[in-house]
Amino acid sequence: xxxxxxxxxxxxxxxxxxxxxxxxxxxxxxxxxxxxxxxxxxxxxxxxxxxxxxxxxxxxxxxxxxxxxxxxxxxxxxxxxxxxxxxxxxxxxxxxxxxxxxxxxxxxxxxxxxxxxxxxxxxxxxxxxxxxxxxxxxxxxxxxxxx
Amino acid sequence: xxxxxxxxxxxxxxxxxxxxxxxxxxxxxxxxxxxxxxxxxxxxxxxxxxxxxxxxxxxxxxxxxxxxxxxxxxxxxxxxxxxxxxxxxxxxxxxxxxxxxxxxxxxxxxxxxxxxxxxxxxxxxxxxxxxxxxxxxxxxxxxxxxx
DNA sequence: ATGGCTGCAAAAGTTTTGCACTTCT
DNA sequence: AGAAGTGCAAAACTTTTGCAGCCAT
Numbered sequence: 001x002x003x004x005x006x007x008x009x010x011x012x013x014x015x016x017x018x019x020x021x022x023x024x025x026x027x028x029x030x031x032x033x034x035x036x037x038x039x040x041x042x043x044x045x046x047x048x049x050x051x052x053x054x055x056x057x058x059x060x061x062x063x064x065x066x067x068x069x070x071x072x073x074x075x076x077x078x079x080x081x082x083x084x085x086x087x088x089x090x091x092x093x094x095x096x097x098x099x100x101x102x103x104x105x106x107x108x109x110x111x112x113x114x115x116x117x118x119x120x121x122x123x124x125x126x127x128x129x130x131x132x133x134x135x136x137x138x139x140x141x142x143x144x145x146x147x
Numbered sequence: 148x149x150x151x152x153x154x155x156x157x158x159x160x161x162x163x164x165x166x167x168x169x170x171x172x173x174x175x176x177x178x179x180x181x182x183x184x185x186x187x188x189x190x191x192x193x194x195x196x197x198x199x200x201x202x203x204x205x206x207x208x209x210x211x212x213x214x215x216x217x218x219x220x221x222x223x224x225x226x227x228x229x230x231x232x233x234x235x236x237x238x239x240x241x242x243x244x245x246x247x248x249x250x251x252x253x254x255x256x257x258x259x260x261x262x263x264x265x266x267x268x269x270x271x272x273x274x275x276x277x278x279x280x281x282x283x284x285x286x287x288x289x290x291x292x293x294x
Numbered sequence: 295a296t297g298g299c300t301g302c303a304a305a306a307g308t309t310t311t312g313c314a315c316t317t318c319t
Numbered sequence: 320a321g322a323a324g325t326g327c328a329a330a331a332c333t334t335t336t337g338c339a340g341c342c343a344t
Binding site: 076078079080082084097099100106108110112115116117120121123124125126127128129130131132133134135136137138139140143 | 227229244247264268270273275279280282285286290
Binding site: 229 | 322323324325326327335
């Protein structure tokens with residue numbers, strides 16, 4: 001089975017050096033997460049994957065999301081829902097603002113989060129491995145609708 | 148059925164003025180969340196509730212957690228797990244730092260989060276209703292174990 | 295060749311829902 | 320009385336796992 005040879009070179013290297021194999025399914029999932037609109041949940045990844053590889057299984061999607069998460073290539077997000085969302089690990093750290101009206105998700109950078117991370121690490125004696133800032137609210141359109 | 152008359156006056160008022168009834172089950176759940184060690188998940192609330200009211204149902208726990216959340220008396224937390232946790236809405240806003248080794252949860256205050264909230268609200272045109280900062284890492288004990 | 299990976303099916307865990315009955319106001 | 324809430328059981332949904340065969344290295 002021939003896999004798209006896109007520019008996933010660095011990801012492939014990361015996979016291999018960690019003893020992971022590069023299967024067509026894994027490459028596909030990585031590509032979907034990478035260029036997807038971001039913030040996909042497992043089922044959305046599954047549906048998109050099936051468009052190109054119709055007999056891929058949902059288990060495989062879950063297993064690979066876990067693997068890629070462990071590898072640090074994918075980030076798992078915990079929004080105000082009963083399932084998880086996933087995005088490609090971004091170059092620049094950013095956080096999320098979710099509109100409770102229309103579900104729109106806006107990303108924002110945050111120079112404060114690193115400062116905060118160091119402060120808390122020192123105060124609490126932790127080695128901090130991750131910071132997630134999650135805001136909820138109403139976007140300008142939804143604010144108008146409400147009033 | 149007589150309900151414990153503890154000092155839940157303000158909560159009761161909030162309930163009533165929103166058209167909610169104060170049932171013994173609801174009072175019990177509110178009390179458990181209020182004085183519990185914090186960060187309980189639905190099942191833990193259920194188990195604690197059954198110690199005092201053995202035939203309360205899990206559905207009732209879920210329905211009340213949703214109701215109390217809607218009312219703003221209870222906050223739902225989304226840790227790195229496949230289920231939710233709940234805590235009483237605290238007087239002072241605080242956030243959470245979770246140890247990936249032993250699961251310990253440390254709370255921390257954060258004067259920056261209000262500043263950040265205003266900044267993002269202005270930049271993005273949102274009305275921001277909530278901010279959740281969630282850090283993960285390893286506590287001092289678990290750091291020693293690792294090395 | 296061999297150990298990781300896959301698909302399938304089944305299980306496990308969490309949360310929601312329909313319904314008849316009860317209880318708060 | 321009437322509307323909201325409850326318990327029970329079943330359903331819905333998300334995620335994990337066992338296993339036999341497959342495939343990247």
